[in-house]
Amino acid sequence: MKKFAQLFLSLDETNKTNEKIKVIKEYLLSVSDADKINMLALFTGRKPKRPINATQLKQWALELSEIPEWLFKESYDVVGDLAETLSLLLPEPQHQQDRSLSSWVEEIKSLRKLSDEGKKEWLLDSLDQMERQEKFVFLKLLTSSFRVGVSQSLVVKAISQISGLETPTLTHRIMGNWEPETFSYQDLTAEEDGTTDISRPYPFFLAYPIQETSEIKKSAEELQIALGNATEWQAEFKWDGIRAQLIKRADEIFIWSRGEELATDKFPELHPFMLNLPNGTVLDGEILAFKENQPLPFNILQTRIGRKTISKKMLVDNPVAFIAYDVMEFENLDLRSKSQEDRRKVLEQIQSSSTHQEIFRISEIITANDWEKLAIAREQAREMMAEGLMLKRKTATYQVGRKRGDWWKWKIDPLSVDAVMIYAQKGHGRRADLYTDYTFAVWDGDKLVPFAKAYSGLTDKEIAKVDNFIKRNTLERFGPVRTVKPELVFEIGFEGINRSSRHKSGIALRFPRILRWRIDKKKEEADTLESLILLLQE
Amino acid sequence: MSKKPLLEFNQNGIYCAAGDFYIDPWRPVNDAVISHGHSDHAKWGHKKYLAHTLSREILYYRLGEINLETMDYGESRVKNGVKITFYPAGHIPGSAQIRVEYKGEIWVFSGDYKTEDDGLCAPFEPVKCHSFISECTFGMPVYKWAPQKEIFDGINSWWSQNQEEGKTSVLAGYSLGKAQRILQNLDMNLGKVYTHGVIQNSNEALIRNGINLYETTRITPETTKEELKGNMVICPPSAVGTPWMRKMLPYSFGYCSGWMAIRGAKKRRAADRGFVLSDHADWDGLISSIKATECDTVYLTHGSTASFSRYLQGIGYDARESKTLYGNEEEADLEKEGSNL
Ligand SMILES: [Zn+2]
Ligand SMILES: [Zn+2]
Numbered sequence: 001m002k003k004f005a006q007l008f009l010s011l012d013e014t015n016k017t018n019e020k021i022k023v024i025k026e027y028l029l030s031v032s033d034a035d036k037i038n039m040l041a042l043f044t045g046r047k048p049k050r051p052i053n054a055t056q057l058k059q060w061a062l063e064l065s066e067i068p069e070w071l072f073k074e075s076y077d078v079v080g081d082l083a084e085t086l087s088l089l090l091p092e093p094q095h096q097q098d099r100s101l102s103s104w105v106e107e108i109k110s111l112r113k114l115s116d117e118g119k120k121e122w123l124l125d126s127l128d129q130m131e132r133q134e135k136f137v138f139l140k141l142l143t144s145s146f147r148v149g150v151s152q153s154l155v156v157k158a159i160s161q162i163s164g165l166e167t168p169t170l171t172h173r174i175m176g177n178w179e180p181e182t183f184s185y186q187d188l189t190a191e192e193d194g195t196t197d198i199s200r201p202y203p204f205f206l207a208y209p210i211q212e213t214s215e216i217k218k219s220a221e222e223l224q225i226a227l228g229n230a231t232e233w234q235a236e237f238k239w240d241g242i243r244a245q246l247i248k249r250a251d252e253i254f255i256w257s258r259g260e261e262l263a264t265d266k267f268p269e270l271h272p273f274m275l276n277l278p279n280g281t282v283l284d285g286e287i288l289a290f291k292e293n294q295p296l297p298f299n300i301l302q303t304r305i306g307r308k309t310i311s312k313k314m315l316v317d318n319p320v321a322f323i324a325y326d327v328m329e330f331e332n333l334d335l336r337s338k339s340q341e342d343r344r345k346v347l348e349q350i351q352s353s354s355t356h357q358e359i360f361r362i363s364e365i366i367t368a369n370d371w372e373k374l375a376i377a378r379e380q381a382r383e384m385m386a387e388g389l390m391l392k393r394k395t396a397t398y399q400v401g402r403k404r405g406d407w408w409k410w411k412i413d414p415l416s417v418d419a420v421m422i423y424a425q426k427g428h429g430r431r432a433d434l435y436t437d438y439t440f441a442v443w444d445g446d447k448l449v450p451f452a453k454a455y456s457g458l459t460d461k462e463i464a465k466v467d468n469f470i471k472r473n474t475l476e477r478f479g480p481v482r483t484v485k486p487e488l489v490f491e492i493g494f495e496g497i498n499r500s501s502r503h504k505s506g507i508a509l510r511f512p513r514i515l516r517w518r519i520d521k522k523k524e525e526a527d528t529l530e531s532l533i534l535l536l537q538e
Numbered sequence: 539m540s541k542k543p544l545l546e547f548n549q550n551g552i553y554c555a556a557g558d559f560y561i562d563p564w565r566p567v568n569d570a571v572i573s574h575g576h577s578d579h580a581k582w583g584h585k586k587y588l589a590h591t592l593s594r595e596i597l598y599y600r601l602g603e604i605n606l607e608t609m610d611y612g613e614s615r616v617k618n619g620v621k622i623t624f625y626p627a628g629h630i631p632g633s634a635q636i637r638v639e640y641k642g643e644i645w646v647f648s649g650d651y652k653t654e655d656d657g658l659c660a661p662f663e664p665v666k667c668h669s670f671i672s673e674c675t676f677g678m679p680v681y682k683w684a685p686q687k688e689i690f691d692g693i694n695s696w697w698s699q700n701q702e703e704g705k706t707s708v709l710a711g712y713s714l715g716k717a718q719r720i721l722q723n724l725d726m727n728l729g730k731v732y733t734h735g736v737i738q739n740s741n742e743a744l745i746r747n748g749i750n751l752y753e754t755t756r757i758t759p760e761t762t763k764e765e766l767k768g769n770m771v772i773c774p775p776s777a778v779g780t781p782w783m784r785k786m787l788p789y790s791f792g793y794c795s796g797w798m799a800i801r802g803a804k805k806r807r808a809a810d811r812g813f814v815l816s817d818h819a820d821w822d823g824l825i826s827s828i829k830a831t832e833c834d835t836v837y838l839t840h841g842s843t844a845s846f847s848r849y850l851q852g853i854g855y856d857a858r859e860s861k862t863l864y865g866n867e868e869e870a871d872l873e874k875e876g877s878n879l
């Protein structure tokens with residue numbers, strides 16, 4: 001595990017994407033295949049279940065450190081991370097070992113069978129064989145917070161360069177439910193895809209925003225020049241719900257959210273129609289709160305996210321429906337290389353033969369021969385409870401990730417980004433004891449760069465929740481400002497955007513405001529600085 | 539009735555009533571004894587200064603024409619029957635612990651100190667006393683320094699790696715003390731060392747004071763990008779992120795500070811590399827130094843005074859927090875460096 005610890009350190013020591021890829025490649029080339037797949041599992045959030053709870057872990061490790069508990073707490077406040085705090089406080093090791101990452105992970109997984117006494121002995125014994133950095137990584141594996149400052153796409157790039165496989169292929173293969181025990185590095189990099197994971201989703205195809213501001217709207221002529229004839233495009237409303245992928249294979253059903261989370265149990269009303277789908281069907285679409293043939297506002301759907309169990313009352317009050325956009329797989333065949341038009345025909349056929357059309361809906365096509373008509377349709381989107389239009393080139397294949405060219409989102413309120421809160425400050429007046437002023441960041445490579453400050457546009461209830469989160473997740477205090485663990489995602493609206501040399505991000509927003517809290521999004525799903533820079537009118 | 543302590547903390551600084559002088563006062567006073575040349579300890583505006591011989595040129599450079607008397611380690615001065623003696627603090631060149639003795643009672647003010655011998659300044663010596671005024675900038679158990687050789691091996695291999703990649707190495711460290719400690723431990727076979735003007739000024743002041751330093755080249759508007767390539771640049775933290783750094787492109791930027799011990803702090807500095815290098819004592823250094831003084835009472839200044847005094851109380855010391863204006867050496871100097879750019 002020493003090499004893995006070194007990898008972690010080397011990744012910490014560089015901010016540059018290319019160097020990170022280089023470091024990952026060097027690691028992969030220097031370890032066994034078993035270690036490779038274990039590393040990939042850890043870097044894509046597939047951590048072994050926590051074998052020892054945090055309280056026990058802290059208590060046992062503390063016995064070694066010979067400092068009083070209050071001082072441990074204060075140290076933790078300074079450091080902000082349990083594994084790091086303990087690794088700094090524990091004494092130098094008296095023994096040594098050079099065991100591989102996979103052998104440690106395997107051992108961690110077998111721990112659950114041990115008694116508390118046995119676990120404690122194992123823990124203290126293990127810690128006594130590790131230098132500080134290895135201890136840190138080891139404790140990270142044992143606590144819940146194994147986060148790496150490296151996006152999945154970098155690991156995929158590194159593996160692609162080593163194996164010669166294309167990144168979209170790899171991105172697809174590492175999705176779904178797998179563990180190092182069931183999916184080897186050979187499986188991952190084999191010429192032919194030999195997966196047995198029936199739950200495995202496809203990577204989502206994401207649209208690029210059409211760049212305009214509230215002052216400068218794109219005219220029909222401009223769109224004509226940029227995108228060609230309107231008839232070459234399939235236009236639909238852009239629905240405001242949770243993007244989801246529905247899978248029916250081998251008589252089993254799976255619902256995946258865009259954040260690669262399995263959400264099958266959260267939407268029981270979708271199960272009957274999914275079970276009726278032919279085996280080997282994968283649909284892309286949006287889950288919306290939907291009642292009496294009408295979509296409901298997003299915040300109604302939000303009440304269902306984040307709950308472990310969905311009560312009967314909730315199912316009655318806040319029912320959902322699925323609006324299908326696309327089909328990626330039918331009759332066990334991957335349809336992604338077919339054209340948008342062809343896939344649409346298949347989708348219509350699937351939907352029309354369903355007996356649950358109130359819940360299994362299809363995203364209607366807006367027929368328009370020119371851009372003027374589409375612009376009018378877009379203006380009506382809000383009444384439809386939609387966010388704007390989606391434009392999909394009729395010849396487009398279903399691609400991987402956010403790609404420019406074939407899918408565009410043309411929002412009514414186009415100036416908005418999903419951003420991560422990183423700093424917080426207390427408010428004034430009535431809210432003087434609550435954290436209500438936030439600083440937001442977007443991704444620049446693997447870094448979060450601050451780009452806007454906004455005061456709350458949240459409800460009192462939300463503010464109380466965010467305030468509580470901030471107080472429990474403060475990493476550091478600078479005067480009145482707290483650095484907060486980057487985790488919460490908010491949608492930030494704004495009026496305009498300019499270049500600014502005074503800001504680290506290189507841009508300044510006009511009138512930024514919080515549109516809503518995106519509980520459904522993980523920090524990795526926030527927008528990029530690049531996407532903001534694209535909005536500059538130059 | 540309790541008697542008046544030999545040293546007390548008042549609104550101007552640390553005051554010795556019996557001798558009628560101040561130690562490291564932050565407001566203008568008549569008679570000031572100065573522990574070292576950092577700007578949070580050596581302020582402008584006192585009528586008389588007493589400092590260590592090796593602080594002389596730096597004080598003149600930073601404070602201008604002052605009425606300064608100097609003495610060496612082990613030497614003493616007597617003011618109204620109060621005996622003042624300097625002992626090495628190991629913090630920066632010229633840094634002194636100030637021992638104050640009156641009618642058999644002994645107090646020591648540590649100033650800033652570190653316990654590791656850095657090869658640049660006279661190494662720290664614990665001094666026996668009844669009351670010890672100690673800094674505790676890094677008075678938390680998470681701060682434990684590795685031997686400086688390990689850190690400098692890391693810095694030198696980083697430099698040579700940058701060279702291979704055709705990059706300039708830019709290392710940020712506090713301009714007085716840290717910068718020279720870095721300089722004296724660089725592998726001079728690797729290339730030339732360039733300095734930011736503020737650091738070059740400090741170097742020159744120390745050289746005038748008879749301290750031997752490796753040769754460095756001041757960066758001026760005429761310095762070209764080509765000259766710098768592959769070489770080392772030492773700059774103060776305040777220069778980081780300013781247009782001044784453009785000339786070093788492409789560069790790798792390293793930051794030398796004790797705060798780099800924490801991952802989060804490293805991330806916020808946005809440094810390519812953080813080197814854990816401090817001129818202050820770490821947790822173990824603080825505790826061993828306090829024990830070595832055999833003191834009964836400890837007064838704590840700088841940093842984690844609350845936690846550290848509580849810890850010391852727990853192991854049997856009469857430990858108290860003291861309110862001072864020390865500890866912002868970096869921030870205090872930012873403004874000064876800004877105006878000297
Ligand atoms: Zn100092
Ligand atoms: Zn100081």
